[in-house]
Amino acid sequence: MQNQTSNFDMKMKLIHGFSNKTRIQILECIKEEEKTVNQIVEEIKGSQSNISQHLACLKGCGIIVGRNEGRYMYYSLRNQHIRDLLSMFDVVLEDVENDVACCDRHID
Template identity: 45%
Template structure:
């Protein structure tokens, strides 16, 4: 039973790392970790097209790491759990260039 639980846990971690494997998605997660932000605001911060940012946000919503709230014409996005950006912080503290 423990092997199955560990395997499931590893599978879930691997799936989350797939979500976080895109640098733009990581930037988006970092931008929305502490506050609700609109697509326009995120696009402006990233210097990216709104359509590209929207695609990333749609994927992040689909996998369940981002939630959205509509207010008038605006949709505000935020991270489900700010701890989702912690793995990046940890990796940045390690000498990453030794591994990559």
């Protein structure tokens, strides 16, 4: 039972990475190509400190990776599986969009 509980905890940690509007915006922003913090800030119109905190969260749970080049850090999705998962969210959302829109039990 301990192993199954641990697996559930790990799944929840992974899902938590996707459970914030800013983090989803960041992931969509870097879905097709790597970008610097400044490029991400400019594209999603956020504050640099807030974006940096969310990038740290995403990197910490393994959803994105960072690559240093000179004085810039470039962020990208960890792999094709993460890109596929983001696409699958869109596919599933198409099926349940009306129900999600009417749901008043979600947490912001």
